[in-house]
Amino acid sequence: MTLYLTESNIAGLLDMRITLDVLDEAFKTQANGDALNRSRSRIPLPNGSYNLMAAGISSKKVVGQKSYTATSAGAAFHILLYDGEGKGLLAVMSAGFLGKMRTGGVSGLATKYMAKNGADSVGVIGAGNQAETQLEAVVESTGIKNVRVFSRTAEKRNGFAQRMGEKLGIDIIPVDTASAATKDTSILLVITNSAEPVLPSELLEPGVHVNAAGNNVWTGRELDTDAIVKFNSIVVDDIEQAKIESGELMRAAETGQFNWGSAIALSDIVAGKVQARTNDLDITLFESLGIAIEDIAVAERVYQMAIEQGVGHTLPA
Amino acid sequence: MTLYLTESNIAGLLDMRITLDVLDEAFKTQANGDALNRSRSRIPLPNGSYNLMAAGISSKKVVGQKSYTATSAGAAFHILLYDGEGKGLLAVMSAGFLGKMRTGGVSGLATKYMAKNGADSVGVIGAGNQAETQLEAVVESTGIKNVRVFSRTAEKRNGFAQRMGEKLGIDIIPVDTASAATKDTSILLVITNSAEPVLPSELLEPGVHVNAAGNNVWTGRELDTDAIVKFNSIVVDDIEQAKIESGELMRAAETGQFNWGSAIALSDIVAGKVQARTNDLDITLFESLGIAIEDIAVAERVYQMAIEQGVGHTLPA
Numbered sequence: 001m002t003l004y005l006t007e008s009n010i011a012g013l014l015d016m017r018i019t020l021d022v023l024d025e026a027f028k029t030q031a032n033g034d035a036l037n038r039s040r041s042r043i044p045l046p047n048g049s050y051n052l053m054a055a056g057i058s059s060k061k062v063v064g065q066k067s068y069t070a071t072s073a074g075a076a077f078h079i080l081l082y083d084g085e086g087k088g089l090l091a092v093m094s095a096g097f098l099g100k101m102r103t104g105g106v107s108g109l110a111t112k113y114m115a116k117n118g119a120d121s122v123g124v125i126g127a128g129n130q131a132e133t134q135l136e137a138v139v140e141s142t143g144i145k146n147v148r149v150f151s152r153t154a155e156k157r158n159g160f161a162q163r164m165g166e167k168l169g170i171d172i173i174p175v176d177t178a179s180a181a182t183k184d185t186s187i188l189l190v191i192t193n194s195a196e197p198v199l200p201s202e203l204l205e206p207g208v209h210v211n212a213a214g215n216n217v218w219t220g221r222e223l224d225t226d227a228i229v230k231f232n233s234i235v236v237d238d239i240e241q242a243k244i245e246s247g248e249l250m251r252a253a254e255t256g257q258f259n260w261g262s263a264i265a266l267s268d269i270v271a272g273k274v275q276a277r278t279n280d281l282d283i284t285l286f287e288s289l290g291i292a293i294e295d296i297a298v299a300e301r302v303y304q305m306a307i308e309q310g311v312g313h314t315l316p317a
Numbered sequence: 318m319t320l321y322l323t324e325s326n327i328a329g330l331l332d333m334r335i336t337l338d339v340l341d342e343a344f345k346t347q348a349n350g351d352a353l354n355r356s357r358s359r360i361p362l363p364n365g366s367y368n369l370m371a372a373g374i375s376s377k378k379v380v381g382q383k384s385y386t387a388t389s390a391g392a393a394f395h396i397l398l399y400d401g402e403g404k405g406l407l408a409v410m411s412a413g414f415l416g417k418m419r420t421g422g423v424s425g426l427a428t429k430y431m432a433k434n435g436a437d438s439v440g441v442i443g444a445g446n447q448a449e450t451q452l453e454a455v456v457e458s459t460g461i462k463n464v465r466v467f468s469r470t471a472e473k474r475n476g477f478a479q480r481m482g483e484k485l486g487i488d489i490i491p492v493d494t495a496s497a498a499t500k501d502t503s504i505l506l507v508i509t510n511s512a513e514p515v516l517p518s519e520l521l522e523p524g525v526h527v528n529a530a531g532n533n534v535w536t537g538r539e540l541d542t543d544a545i546v547k548f549n550s551i552v553v554d555d556i557e558q559a560k561i562e563s564g565e566l567m568r569a570a571e572t573g574q575f576n577w578g579s580a581i582a583l584s585d586i587v588a589g590k591v592q593a594r595t596n597d598l599d600i601t602l603f604e605s606l607g608i609a610i611e612d613i614a615v616a617e618r619v620y621q622m623a624i625e626q627g628v629g630h631t632l633p634a
Contacts, residue, residue: 004321006633036360043353043373043380045401050380054369056360063360063367065384071403078406080395086365086388089395092409092632315409316323316630 002315003091003303009312011097013305016133016140019105019298020112024270026057026297027109031271034059037293039241047072055292057300061085066095066295079299091303092315095295098302102294104133106237106266107211108141110286111187113269114235114276115209119186120146125178125198126191126214127151127160134189134213135164142187145170150181151192179203190214190222197248201226206281212248213288221248223285228252232282235264238291245289319632320408320620326629328414330622333450333457336422336615337429341587343374343614344426348588351376354610356558364389372609374617378402383412383612396616408620409632412612415619417450419611423554423583424528425454427603428504430586431552431593432526436503437463442495442516443509443531444468444477451506451530452481459504462487467498468509496520507531507539514565518543523598529565530605538565540602545569549599552581555608562606 029035038054048071056063061084068077077095082088122144124135128151135147149164149172151157161172175181182188182203188210190199199210204227212222228234228248236242242249243260252258266286268274276284306312346352355371365388373380378401385394394412399405439461441452445468452464466481466489468474478489492498499505499520505527507516516527521544529539545551545565553559559566560577569575583603585591593601623629 004632038358038360038369041355041358041371043355043371045373045380045403046375048403050371050373050399050401052355052369052371052382054358054360054367054384056362056367058363063362063386065369065382067371067382067397067399069380069399069401069403069405073403074405075403076399076405078397080384080397082367082384082386082393084362084367084386086362086386086390086392088386088391088393313633315321 002089003306003312004315005091005093005302005306005312007094007097009306010093010302013302013309013311014098014101016101016105016136018301019101020108020137020141022297022301023102023105023109023294026293027267027270029057029059030293031267031273035293037238037291039238039244045069045071053292055296056084057293057296058084060300062296062300064296064299066292079295081296081299081303093299093302098298099295100130100133102298103130103213103288103290104137106288106294107134107189107213107286108137109270110211110235110266111138111209112141114284114286115142115187116207116277116280120144121185122147122187122189123181123185124149124189125181127156128191130213131160131189131191132164134191134211136168138187138189139168139170147172148175148181150175150178192222194222197224197227198222199227200224201230204230204283206283209284211286211288221251223248225252225255225257229257230283231285233264233276234262234285234287235266235269235276236287237266237289239263239265241289241291242287246287249287319406320623320629321632322408322410322619322623322629324411324414326623327410327619330619330626330628331415331418333418333422333453335618336418337425337454337458339614339618340419340422340426340611343610344584344587346374346376347584347610348590352610354555354608356555356561362386362388370609372613373401374610374613375401377617379613379617381613381616383609396612398613398616398620410616410619415615416612417447419615420447420530420605420607421450421454423605423611424451424506424530424603425458426587427528427552427583428455428526429458431601431603432459432504433524433594433597437461438502439464439504439506440498440502441466441506442498443507444473445508447530448477448506448508449481451508451528453485455504455506456485456487464489465492465498467492467495509539511539514541515539516544517541518547521547521600523600526601528603528605538568540565542569542572542574546574547600548602550581550593551579551602551604552583552586552593553604554583554606556580556582558606558608559604563604566604
């Protein structure tokens with residue numbers, strides 16, 4: 001029996017607390033060697049790209065893939081979740097909401113393990129769609145309620161502050177410069193589509209933890225190389241994938257100012273094998289690309305909840 | 318709107334004639350540079366593997382993937398077909414039947430372009446599931462009605478001869494040695510799961526064309542290196558994929574008895590850029606691995622027919 005889950009089926013099942021718990025477990029599983037990730041592969045389209053990524057989680061007995069077209073006409077995301085012992089296709093999921101939740105969630109997870117002790121404020125650079133789940137995840141994982149948001153357009157940052165303030169039950173202050181968002185701030189979320197750096201190095205204050213989640217195309221970059229060299233540790237969700245997708249790390253590596261050997265896998269941080277910071281003055285970066293283990297782990301939990309709660313549509317055999 | 322097509326939906330739409338026509342067009346499209354293939358990637362499972370392959374065909378404005386679990390508990394195949402300009406997911410297909418048709422079809426296609434003039438007989442080595450569509454395709458593409466079949470088990474070869482003889486409306490003679498199937502035979506189909514060679518080089522007679530379609534795992538091989546060196550031309554459906562999947566070519570290349578530079582892409586044969594044989598004594602090999610362009614091209618035609626004929630199930634939005 002194969003279950004089909006629509007976007008609204010999944011929105012009714014999945015929240016950020018569950019997403020954070022699932023991701024925490026998934027990265028520990030990966031550190032144990034019980035999850036296997038296949039980097040994103042792309043096929044160019046006239047107005048965008050087709051993207052395909054796969055993972056297996058043996059401890060959950062599932063394997064599967066996410067694929068999507070991302071074009072100027074919009075994006076469409078789908079997950080196929082298979083039984084890991086060959087009993088067939090468990091579910092087909094429309095996975096736009098799920099993807100936003102896991103992308104936010106992984107930044108929340110990284111922040112929990114990487115931010116300094118006593119972190120008490122969040123600055124957001126970018127006020128788009130993905131910034132919402134990024135902030136939701138960090139607020140959920142840290143409990144911090146002191147938030148400022150900057151984007152270049154006043155209307156966008158004001159709308160974001162209003163909307164997300166209500167949603168998360170906190171006050172969010174819109175600010176009109178990047179430096180107003182970064183000043184005396186413990187945690188930064190950089191979530192733009194910018195091809196040009198939006199967080200110059202002089203805005204990186206001692207002790208700050210930065211999540212950069214806006215780009216997974218090598219032509220994009222949110223941080224310049226001067227910023228990259230200031231980080232005491234750089235963590236990525238997948239090192240192999242970062243080597244072909246992280247524009248900012250690839251540029252810094254090309255000029256010899258960053259060494260891939262120093263990149264840390266998020267799984268090693270979550271499993272406690274490696275510490276991201278040695279003191280409260282270290283400057284840390286989580287570079288989020290989005291990997292299939294995140295999708296498949298969350299999809300597996302969504303599938304279990306759908307079965308338990310009788311949600312979804314059974315596909316004809 | 319996304320269409321879901323079951324195995325029986327597709328079995329009601331697709332026949333071998335259509336499959337051959339679609340594949341002929343698809344390989345010509347690939348030769349023109351209007352189709353892009355991504356080699357199969359695998360994730361190991363405790364009792365088998367998960368497999369993922371993708372292709373885009375820009376002339377048809379589609380892109381998509383096939384994925385499947387193949388395990389000791391059985392196999393489950395699915396295709397996702399996307400609009401190539403970002404208008405979303407066109408169809409989800411259960412693709413076991415489609416896969417068998419395209420695997421047979423591509424051997425039929427290769428045979429049409431590679432067999433000698435006046436080819437008049439077919440020998441089949443192997444009598445399993447996949448041998449049926451291999452033979453159907455070659456009979457459909459060549460019109461040959463003189464067929465012999467060998468497999469080690471008398472019951473299997475007799476059953477195959479009876480069943481496929483009725484289906485194709487021809488007489489098929491079961492024979493009890495490989496050499497009885499290969500003697501004075503123009504076209505050979507080798508379609509087993511064997512890890513050991515089943516077609517020794519001494520059975521390769523002048524002028525024969527061989528289709529080897531049984532293996533796409535590097536540990537398998539149906540031909541030994543002595544046989545490989547006898548071929549005047551070796552054609553594969555995808556050279557890059559052959560380098561990681563064709564056990565027999567990989568072994569021959571390792572020992573220096575085969576050079577990947579001499580491998581010919583099927584697209585170049587179908588488009589007439591390269592000739593597989595210079596005379597009726599040449600011995601030719603088509604090594605079939607199965608590539609995503611084949612799946613996506615056939616899926617696109619099936620989708621068009623389903624829309625025209627009102628077949629299939631609309632997925633809830």
